[in-house]
Amino acid sequence: MEQTRRFNQEKSIWIHVNQxxxxxxxxxxxxxxxxxxxxxxxxxxxxRARVEYDSEESAFLLVFNxxxxxxxxxxYEASPMTFIIKENCVFSFASEQTDYIQPLMASILQKMPEQSQFNFLFHTLFLIADAFFPLIEEVNGQRVRLNKRLREKTxxxxxxxxSDLEVGLVYLVTATKQNAVLLQQIKALSFFRQLNATEQEQLDDALIEAQQAVEMTQLASQVLEQLSGAYNNLLNNNLNxxxxxxxxxxxxxTVPTIVTGFFGMNMPLPFSKSAFGWGIVVLISLFLAIWMFIGFWRRIR
Known part of the structure; x- marks a missing residue:
């Protein structure tokens, strides 16, 4: 079921649709x-995140993660959400996972009902980029707690x-990178020069927020990668x-086996007829074993 709302002095209409x-x-x-x-x-x-402008139909398409x-x-993962601006209409197409953006967009119009279509869109993109930060902070908190548990017992x-944290950050890093590149591409489109100063400023704010999200996700991913590498090295060292x-x-x-093997031969050997022969063989075996252990231990250290 679609949801509609008028804004910009009743000259524009926002239509929200379930995909x-x-x-x-x-x-x-x-x-x-x-x-x-x-x-x-x-x-x-x-x-994928993309932006297109059809000059013949004056239609603007934007797919944002x-x-x-x-x-x-x-x-955590990310899904694409599509926005289309055509004439005096702003269309937003959301899935079950992205439908929580709808009340955020409604609150934007409630606070600033006089804004233009593109200002409304860019303000929405700003809030979407801002929605990545709580997830990144949660991942960082989980990493800290997990690191404490790993230090106690791996x-x-x-x-x-x-590994789940690493996989989740791959999705977030990819999504934030695509969003930042997309917002940068808008400035290269022909219609960008048609935007007024307020709309261009709102676009710059959304771009800055998207770039900050990229930096935070990349930093979290690098820290997690270093942590994972450290524990992999630790496990390898423990195995070694x-x-x-x-x-x-x-x-x-092997030393006692070799020594007792010699004395088990059916031929004359030292201490074979001695009453203390067995004890002497044991002492010889222990001496050789300890000597071999000390020699190899010094070498591998």
């Missing part, structure tokens, strides 16, 4: 003459949680130490 409501979307297409190409971008849930508020598979469960210990232990156990 899954195909019947309503087809109705809007027929009523407002939205092209099939733009409509296809609006309905594609896997569409919106972060999810709920986790999926133990990490378990598979904790390492899997660390374990293998060294097992190698030394196996070498020590």
């Amino acid at each position: 899954q409501d195909t019947a309503e979307i087809r109705k809007l297409q027929s009523q407002y003459q939205i092209s099939d190409e733009m409509l296809r971008y609006s309905l594609d849930k896997n569409e 919106v972060p999810h508020q709920e986790k999926e598979d133990n990490h 378990t598979n469960k904790n390492l899997l949680e660390l 130490d374990t293998m060294k210990f097992l190698t030394l232990w196996s070498l020590m156990l």
Whole structure:
């Protein structure tokens, strides 16, 4: 079901549509003459962030990445949300994951009902870019808590949680980068010179916010990557130490086998007829084993 609201002294109208409501979307297409190409971008849930301006129809299309508020598979993701400006109409197409933007847009019009269409759009993009920050702060908080648990005990469960954080940041870094590039591309479009000073200033504010989101997500990703690398190295070192210990232990156990093997031969050998022969063989074995252990230990250190 579409939601409509007038603004800019009743000269403009905002229409919010659910992407899954195909019947309503087809109705809007027929009523407002939205092209099939733009409509296809609006309905594609896997569409990348993009911006286009059709000078012949005076239609502006923008696909912006919106972060999810709920986790999926133990990490946050982002989905595209489409905005179309044509004539005096602003269309927003949201999915189930991005529909929380609708009340934010409504609050913008409630506070500033006299703003223009592009000012309304750029203000919305500013709030979407700002929505990434709480997620990044939550990821950083989880990283700190997880790091404390890993310092106490490096378990598979904790390492899997660390991997989930890394996967989630990959989605957030990619989404914020695409958003920042998209806002920068708007300035290269021909219609940018048609924007007034207020609209250009609001676009610059949205671009600055998007670039800050990129920097924060990249920083969080780099810190998490360093942390993951450190624990991987720690696990490798622990494995190496374990293998060294097992190698030394196996070498020590071969010495008594070799020594007792000689004395088990059916031929004359020293101490073979002595009453203390068994004890002497044990002492020889211990001496050689300890000597070998000390020699190899000094070498591997």
